[in-house]
Amino acid sequence: MNRKPRITVAGAGALGLTTALALADAGAQVAVYDPSPEGTNASAVAAGMLAPVFEAVLDAAATPHFDLLLAARDLWPALEARIGVTIDRAGALAVGDPAFLGRVDAGIRRLGLHPTELPRRALEGLAPGLSPDWREGLLTREDWRIDAAATLGALRAAAESAGVTFHARAADGFEGGERLVIATGMGRDLGVIAPSLARLSPIKGHILRVAGPAYGGGVVRGEGAYVTADAGGLTLGATMQAGVEDLAVEPERVAPLMAAGTRLFPSLAVGRATPQTGVRAATPDGLPMVGRGRHHGVLLAVGARRNGWLLAPLVAKIIAACVTEGDVGPYAARLDPGRFDNT
Numbered sequence: 001m002n003r004k005p006r007i008t009v010a011g012a013g014a015l016g017l018t019t020a021l022a023l024a025d026a027g028a029q030v031a032v033y034d035p036s037p038e039g040t041n042a043s044a045v046a047a048g049m050l051a052p053v054f055e056a057v058l059d060a061a062a063t064p065h066f067d068l069l070l071a072a073r074d075l076w077p078a079l080e081a082r083i084g085v086t087i088d089r090a091g092a093l094a095v096g097d098p099a100f101l102g103r104v105d106a107g108i109r110r111l112g113l114h115p116t117e118l119p120r121r122a123l124e125g126l127a128p129g130l131s132p133d134w135r136e137g138l139l140t141r142e143d144w145r146i147d148a149a150a151t152l153g154a155l156r157a158a159a160e161s162a163g164v165t166f167h168a169r170a171a172d173g174f175e176g177g178e179r180l181v182i183a184t185g186m187g188r189d190l191g192v193i194a195p196s197l198a199r200l201s202p203i204k205g206h207i208l209r210v211a212g213p214a215y216g217g218g219v220v221r222g223e224g225a226y227v228t229a230d231a232g233g234l235t236l237g238a239t240m241q242a243g244v245e246d247l248a249v250e251p252e253r254v255a256p257l258m259a260a261g262t263r264l265f266p267s268l269a270v271g272r273a274t275p276q277t278g279v280r281a282a283t284p285d286g287l288p289m290v291g292r293g294r295h296h297g298v299l300l301a302v303g304a305r306r307n308g309w310l311l312a313p314l315v316a317k318i319i320a321a322c323v324t325e326g327d328v329g330p331y332a333a334r335l336d337p338g339r340f341d342n343t
């Protein structure tokens with residue numbers, strides 16, 4: 001870049017921060033706006049799974065896009081090195097009744113992969129405390145995990161070191177930038193300059209942080225719940241409530257999630273569980289809208305649904321390429337915000 005373009009990024013979640021850093025690294029002068037205190041957006045409550053395989057197997061909307069999810073995951077090691085976080089590569093384990101495991105096995109094989117079938121004695125090492133009810137499991141090492149809250153902090157610190165400025169208020173428009181990247185999650189304040197935001201719909205999610213002894217195992221996926229390690233014990237997720245946008249904790253949603261989690265790890269029943277909620281932004285086809293908007297100078301980075309953390313480096317790469325007139329790569333067409341314009 002000959003002259004530093006001035007870019008405004010609206011939103012300091014996973015997509016906004018990763019994009020801001022990529023733009024700064026590409027030579028842009030970047031200002032990030034976000035009115036909310038840290039730790040209240042969807043990115044902060046997320047489980048941090050980087051899970052191309054189990055997302056493609058367990059979520060029908062993701063199944064056709066395994067290649068894209070995998071390509072996004074493959075960009076993570078460079079981001080890991082850039083911002084100094086550690087990716088947990090222990091893998092992810094599915095446990096459940098034979099019918100569930102049969103579906104998972106078939107789904108993984110349809111992706112061209114071979115799950116590792118594990119007997120009971122191997123499960124203990126990979127998932128200490130797992131219920132003895134589960135006699136076998138299926139492991140993939142392709143799914144990874146990051147600590148979402150720590151990664152948000154590391155992204156912000158790296159962005160600040162790269163010269164990005166932060167402003168604790170909403171962006172009303174371009175805020176003096178030549179381009180505006182809209183990475184506002186489910187926020188639609190900027191809908192006048194980005195009409196495509198009207199295509200987003202909310203999916204509320206509950207997730208529980210269960211205090212207790214450190215869990216040193218990998219991600220466990222069961223029917224109706226998953227469990228991951230976290231700084232204070234375990235994370236148990238997550239509900240999917242399509243069309244719901246409020247952040248209120250609903251005890252009637254927490255109870256079945258806790259019941260499904262306790263079937264995986266009985267000790268969860270006695271842990272102190274703190275419920276959190278977040279709202280995922282989803283598009284009609286389950287993929288985010290990434291790239292140029294309809295109005296000159298507007299770029300979109302929204303709608304990552306269940307996989308905002310996984311997709312963040314791919315989103316950032318495409319937006320940076322749009323700004324630098326570089327190669328947007330093979331996945332940009334599938335993510336083009338204009339794809340819904342005539343539907």
Ligand SMILES: Cc1cc2nc3c(=O)[nH]c(=O)nc-3n(C[C@H](O)[C@H](O)[C@H](O)COP(=O)(O)OP(=O)(O)OC[C@H]3O[C@@H](n4cnc5c(N)ncnc54)[C@H](O)[C@@H]3O)c2cc1C
Binds near residue numbers: 014045169205239301
């Ligand atoms: C319970 C739960 C578990 C999840 N687990 C995972 C997981 O394991 N792996 C994974 O990959 N994904 C997961 N996700 C999905 C992931 O969290 C989202 O896809 C991702 O966080 C979206 O990031 P974002 O930056 O688009 O939005 P957000 O994180 O919502 O950030 C948007 C930001 O924009 C700000 N904003 C809004 N309006 C404006 C404005 N006008 N100006 C400036 N700023 C504005 C908001 O304050 C907010 O901080 C999970 C989601 C939930 C709810």
